Amino acid sequence: MTSPTVLTHRDQEVLAATAAARLVTTIVDAQSARGSASVVLTGGGVGTAVLAALAAAPARDAIDWARLDVWWGDERFLPTGDPERNETGAREALLDHVPVDPARVHPMPATDGPDGDDPDAAADRYAADLRAAAGPGASVPRFDVLMLGVGPDAHVASLFPGMPALTDDRPVASVRDAPKPPPTRITLTFPSLRAAREVWVLASGASKAEPVRLGLAGGDPSRAPVAGARGTERTLFLVDLAATT
Numbered sequence: 001m002t003s004p005t006v007l008t009h010r011d012q013e014v015l016a017a018t019a020a021a022r023l024v025t026t027i028v029d030a031q032s033a034r035g036s037a038s039v040v041l042t043g044g045g046v047g048t049a050v051l052a053a054l055a056a057a058p059a060r061d062a063i064d065w066a067r068l069d070v071w072w073g074d075e076r077f078l079p080t081g082d083p084e085r086n087e088t089g090a091r092e093a094l095l096d097h098v099p100v101d102p103a104r105v106h107p108m109p110a111t112d113g114p115d116g117d118d119p120d121a122a123a124d125r126y127a128a129d130l131r132a133a134a135g136p137g138a139s140v141p142r143f144d145v146l147m148l149g150v151g152p153d154a155h156v157a158s159l160f161p162g163m164p165a166l167t168d169d170r171p172v173a174s175v176r177d178a179p180k181p182p183p184t185r186i187t188l189t190f191p192s193l194r195a196a197r198e199v200w201v202l203a204s205g206a207s208k209a210e211p212v213r214l215g216l217a218g219g220d221p222s223r224a225p226v227a228g229a230r231g232t233e234r235t236l237f238l239v240d241l242a243a244t245t
């Protein structure tokens with residue numbers, strides 16, 4: 001696990017534009033080195049702003065979109081197309097506007113999927129998808145970039161303080177009774193987050209100052225889950241000024 005580096009930006013707009021530019025170079029570098037690249041998306045306002053900034057950036061054409069795998073760090077367990085799903089936001093902001101290979105876009109299951117409204121079966125299904133894409137002996141791919149929003153309560157993905165998913169050692173867990181609606185969710189667990197080469201924590205606004213502080217301090221992830229978000233090669237906290245004061 002790597003120690004975090006903080007990069008502070010004037011405001012959310014500059015943060016989103018810079019993260020989008022960083023995504024371009026990181027994906028292009030990965031495709032050059034390994035033939036393809038993989039990213040893990042997050043929901044939330046900042047994560048979606050990054051995707052919109054990427055869609056608007058001329059440099060996006062440097063990415064070979066057909067050789068990119070797209071995964072999600074967590075999902076609200078709702079029907080396909082529900083505006084509250086992270087998948088829906090990501091498609092609207094970016095994926096509908098670039099020539100991704102639909103077979104390489106891996107949304108977490110929805111309640112109208114093959115497992116119906118059973119979040120445990122849906123979590124197991126996503127874990128099987130990840131295992132199929134992972135190298136020999138691994139349960140999840142070595143994601144090139146995994147982005148995470150952070151909540152005022154210091155949650156990342158759908159790993160909320162004090163909840164059982166924090167200590168689940170399966171790659172993917174279901175979450176019931178989440179403190180933030182909707183209550184039922186699916187999330188990557190810490191071992192999966194930490195398989196990523198680069199973890200980027202995105203935080204904007206004064207309500208994120210305390211979680212950013214806790215995340216950088218590296219305290220107990222069961223109280224401040226953001227403190228457990230670390231990449232194998234790099235951990236970046238991409239924040240704006242308000243989130244550092």
Ligand SMILES: O=C(O)[C@H](O)[C@@H](O)[C@H](O)[C@H](O)COP(=O)(O)O
Nearest residue numbers: 043044045046047149150151157
């Ligand atoms: O599933 C959710 O409820 C959200 O996706 C949530 O996890 C979000 O990512 C963070 O709360 C950061 O949100 P902002 O970027 O909007 O501050």
